[in-house]
Structure formats: C-alpha cells, structure tokens
Amino acid sequence: MSTPEGHGNSARGGDLVKRHRLSTRVWHWINAVTLLVMLMSGLMIFNAHPRLYWGEYGANYDPAWLKISSARAGGREFGYLQIANTRFETTGVLGLWEDPEGRTQRRAFPHWATIPSRYSLAGARIWHLAFAWVLAGGLALYLAWSLLNGHLRRDIHITRREWKLAHIWNDIKQHARLRFPTGVAALRYNVLQKLSYAGVLFVLLPLIILTGLAMSPGTDAWLPLATQIFGGRQSARSVHFICAFLLVLFFLVHIVMVMLAGPFNEVRSMITGRYRLPPEKADAPEKQP
C-alpha cells in the first residue's frame, strides 16, 4: 500500500487514488496462486502419512498428537479427525469420503482439496517442491524490495502508539462493529491489519519455509539447527502443518474483510492499484461514481 503522498492531503472520500504499488500487486497474485498450490499439494503429501508427532522421530508405532483416519463401529464405517485423545467424526470430508466416480476412499483429505486430485505422493511432491522455490524466492524479493522502497517502514511498521493496549482494544471494537475508516484514513492500515500482515510476512511465511527445509534430510546435514530449533524433524513437520492451518485462517479472515470493505474496490486496487476512498459520512453522495 502506498501512502497518499502523491495526493497530499487533498484526496477526499470518493476520489480514485493510487494505493498498491506494482511490487505489492504482482507479489500478491503470484503468492495467492503459489500458496493455493502449496496448500493443496501439501494436503496430498499429508495423505501419505496422515499423522503428526512431536520430537525427532515418529511412525506408526509412536503416539501421534493428530491423526486423520477411518474406523468401524457397530457395522458402520466413519471418518474421523483425532487431536490428542478427542475424536471428531468427519465422514464425507476427512478420512472417509466418495470420489467423483462414487467410490469410497479412506485417505485423509478429499479429492477436491488436493493436487493432484487422485492419490499421488510423487505428483504432489513435484508440485510442492517446485512451487516452494516460487514461495521462498518471491517472499525474499518482496521483503527486500519493500524494505528498499519504504513499504515496510511506512505501511507495516507498528508505531509505539499503536502498540498501546488501549489503541489495539479500540481497533478491535471498531472491527467488531464493522466500522471501517473512511476518506484518506482508509489508506492507512490499522493496527490489526498491520499485525496480521506482519504476522504473515515475518512469522508464518518464514516459519513455514524454515520448517519445510527442516524436513529435508539433505538440509538437516548442513544446517542441523533448522531442525533442532523445532525440537526435531517430526516437530518441524507438525509446526509446518500448523502454519499452513493458520495461513488458511488468515486467508478466510482476509476474504471476509475484503467482502465487508467492498470487494470490487478492494480487488481493483490489488489489480490496477487504484482505490476509491470510502466517502466521509458528511459529503459522500456527490462523490459517488
């Protein structure tokens, strides 16, 4: 997001102003496709061994903290997700579902959530490990570029004032009431936005890349610290999965916020870079297109 410098303070609600830089827009869409491919191929890789462990090792004989499977009880077969000792029945979605040909499948994630849609660990690995380069390279370039052009300092940097609990609490209340800033104020990210974008840029994405590297036996040889800081390869695999889950959560909230803030204006600003400032309450009507 660019600050309204070019427009000075003369921009008002209803004006079409420049918002997102080209680097942000290009990275956003490349990343959107990349993350979707990474997620769906990752779910297929998970299907090869749908259990998660803590520690260095973990296989079928070892206790899993998360497991997706199917079982029979009283002649009925069902799919389930088990976290610690709690089972949630997930028949039809996880562990037991029907493929497009109507056949019963007992894999963890269903065909519509995976790449490839038919079970193929080798195929999923080809997708996942190629797009991993796009994800890591794209993030590195974007962060370096955003540092140079001031995007991070101007738009993402959380000021001391914003860190105050009262400020954050006020922002939470505004969000809960679905009250969004209008006029030029809408060009600035609020603290909750900054926290989520910074969390994705500096925590979730780097963590998911690092845990990915930590699972590679080759990397573990020359960079053992990558695996050790997570407490072992299976812990790294668990953290990798948790990060993916949190990124999905971010995506869902992101989509909801875009819908609430005006999907056309928001999507346009991320494609063309131009954003129509939400009208201030008083002088809005005549500024409508």
Added chain:
Amino acid sequence: MSRLILSRRHLIRAGAVGAGGLLLSGCDKLFENRTFRETLESAEDLHQATQRTLGRDALAREFSRADMSPMFRANGSREVADAVYQRHLQQDFAQWSLRVDGLVERPLDLPLSMLKGFRQRTQITRHDCVEGWSAIGQWTGPQLGPLLDLARLKPEANYIVFHCADLYNGRPYYESIDLVDAFHPQTILAWAMNGKPLEQAHGAPLRLRVERQLGYKHAKFVTRVEAVASLDGIYGGKGGYWEDNGAYAWYAGI
C-alpha cells in the same frame, strides 16, 4: 464511463472465477502437459545443485542410544520370495557373497564374513521416509568407499547401482547414487541394525545406508553393486525402482 467500469467489473469477476476453476480442476490437466511437468520436475536439479553447493561433505546428524525409536517400522518388501535368497537366509548367509562389478578394474565377490572384516562404521541416524514418518536406528557395516577403492573404479564410472534380491510389485527393486554419495563417509552397507544382524524385514543381509536421502534410496537385500557410466538402459533408466515406477525424484535429499 459506468459502462466501462461494469464491463471491467465483469471481467475481473470472470477472471477470478476462471482462475479459480482453472486452478482447482485444471491442475491435473496442466500436469499432463509434458513441458509444464518437465519444468516442475526440473526443480529436482536445483535441489541437488543447492544441496551439493551448501553441504557436499556435510555429515547427517547422529544420535545417541537414548534417542532411538522404540520400534523401527519396516517398509517396502518385508520378505523375499526368491528360493536362492531363502536358502541363504536359512544358512544365516554363510555361503552368500556380495558381487561388486561393472566399470571396475577388479570385480569382487565378498562373502559376508569378509565384509564384516573391513573397518566398520556404526551410526545412529534418522531414517526419513518420503511419506513423512521418521525412525531412528543404529546401523553397522563397512563404508562403501573403501570397497569401491578395492575394486578400483574405472574413470568412466559415474554412478553406483545397487541390485536387490526382492521383487516389488513383481519388478526387481534397485537404486543408484552418484560418486559424491558413494564415497561419503556415512554411506555404508549395513549388515547390522540396532546391534543385531539385519532381519529380513529390514533388508538382510545388506542394506544401503545413504543417510542424507529419503528412505526409498536405502536399498534392502543388496546382492550386487555395479559401477556404471550412465543410468540409461538399466531397468527403466531413471535410476531406481520408485523413480521408474512412481515418478519419485532420483535425488531424494528433499
């Protein structure tokens, strides 16, 4: 003006729906496109080059006895149907020997007792399966490098192929590595696991340990070690059972 915006809005919407649909249902189709697939698969070369640049001689982490898995899962072929193999198994491989040949000056037949006489290496390492699970176990056996030195590799040898006694889904299992991994100090032909002679399920009498790669590279029931210039023409030509029959990467360090 408003008409323009509307059409642009439609365009964006159509684009979004189209892109989503293409991604969700078209990925399988895209993957069938040879150029696209080969582009994705070429990342394997990038992985290998990166790993070799950053850690060509790096050692895989070794663990203590306390870190070992209580149970080590056996995978792939757990038994070998071959009658000759079964006879050797019953004799504790007393009459069995490992063949070392191909592009070598001096082909060898090394009985198991002789293999145990070489300088032994014992290592407690983590075995990482391509499926995602890991198990830590202890492996003992002679390093591969000195055996190859004894057989004297010809200069044109580039790869070492491991022929196995088992058939997997009716086809002979085999694997191959390059010379960097063949002469890596942790690359051993293990005859013992967790302090006992290898069980059949874990690949008796010999299992390749190539510690910085995934489990399917660790060929079990190794009967012959062959030095070759190229992997072309050997079984399916891609350097291993899973590489030939499942599109798995030959370089499995990731």
